[in-house]
Amino acid sequence: MRVAVALVLCMLLGALPPAMAQHAELTDEEWPGEPIDNHIHLTWATLTLEVNEWVDDHPDIVDLTSAGTSELGKSLWVVRLSDWSMETKPNGSAKEIVYIDGGHHGNEYLGTALAWLTAKWYINGWAEGNEEAVNVLQNTELHILIMLNPDGNDIDTRWNINQVDLNRNYDHYWNTCPTTQPGSSAFSESETASNSEYMNAFVTDADLYVTMHTGVWIMLYPWGKWPEQPPDWELFHFIRDDVHDTVSDIPIQNANQGLYPNCGTSRDYGYGVMGFPTFTFETDDEQFVPGTFESLNERLGEEMDVMRYLINDVWYWRARLDVQSLTVEDDRVELDVINNGQASTANATLQFVDGAGTVLWNSTLFGVNASNTTVVEFDMGNINTNDGTWQLMYQKRVINASTWVTEPVNSSVVVVIPEDENQFLFGYGLFHPVSTLLGLIGVAAWRRPDEESGQ
């Protein structure tokens, strides 16, 4: 096989002296692979050399690990990019996490190429002091598994070495759609098992997962299994509209309708089981122009712009509740909360905790729509709110699998109206004409945001 490949390579190079001249001048921005047939081919061996060079050259931002091995024992390299001198963001909060993989299908080079280019864009940008790249790497961890199917990639085939379609082998409604070669069971293949183990071990908090392919020019969000919109449709529709307004006209659709019904994909697993906002990025509807070398930055420039947008704005791809005011009066508590994120949350609770962190009181469940304000009122019963703190517990997104977060309510927005004052109002002021009037205005003003948020 290797002899045959080398022969094809020689024939191609021999027939194309201008391309060979370009080959000698390949820069970092170009594909590091070699021309085979009509493709530009990055072998696993070349990738292995290159990712190790990245670590040697940029140990401050590149951390290299392996998610496991392919069926034939090749390392599944994960390039982890961030400013590793800082454990947190400059402001002390946790960094956002982005997960990317490429090369499920061994003959879809441009998908693998976009994963490679994404890593390279931030590495080069950091080295050049590019403000956007520096900002991203100070605030984000990028975990990029560039080539998930090295065995299939080496022999230029969609399948892995066991003739399994890896992107039908995940444990989410596995083998429940008309499909070919999904494997003997979910995660029967070491490539998919390794990928899911990595997701569950290192990026459970990811707020973006992009899995890269090629074939048609489209971005697909969940579901592949069902034609219905996913629970977090607001988030996906916002991203679709914002990409179209500001970055690219690339079609962005529900996978089932945009492509065809497909089950056991990494996309549906990433969303349905891990709770990530997930896209399948189909980079192109054609391969490289035969026998030519092209700058990947030019060939995948628009796709890279979309990736930069998704990564730059990753902070918004979840619910972000921010309490505007919390007023305790008698045995009632009124919460005014804004959602700064582009994802809704459905099962939030307000909690009162004592100094030891024990939850003394839980509100009933409430929801806050994406980029919306909600006012809710709860009955607290006889809880003494003098000694303790408030916190919100909620899910980052609507999908059941999404991560729960617990965030303290800033004490500066908490107002406790003393009981004496209550009694004074109740005893002397309630039936006074002026306070009755003020009370009615208050009720009207209080109801309005509630009604708005229901739209």
Ligand SMILES: [Zn+2]
């Ligand atoms: Zn594919």
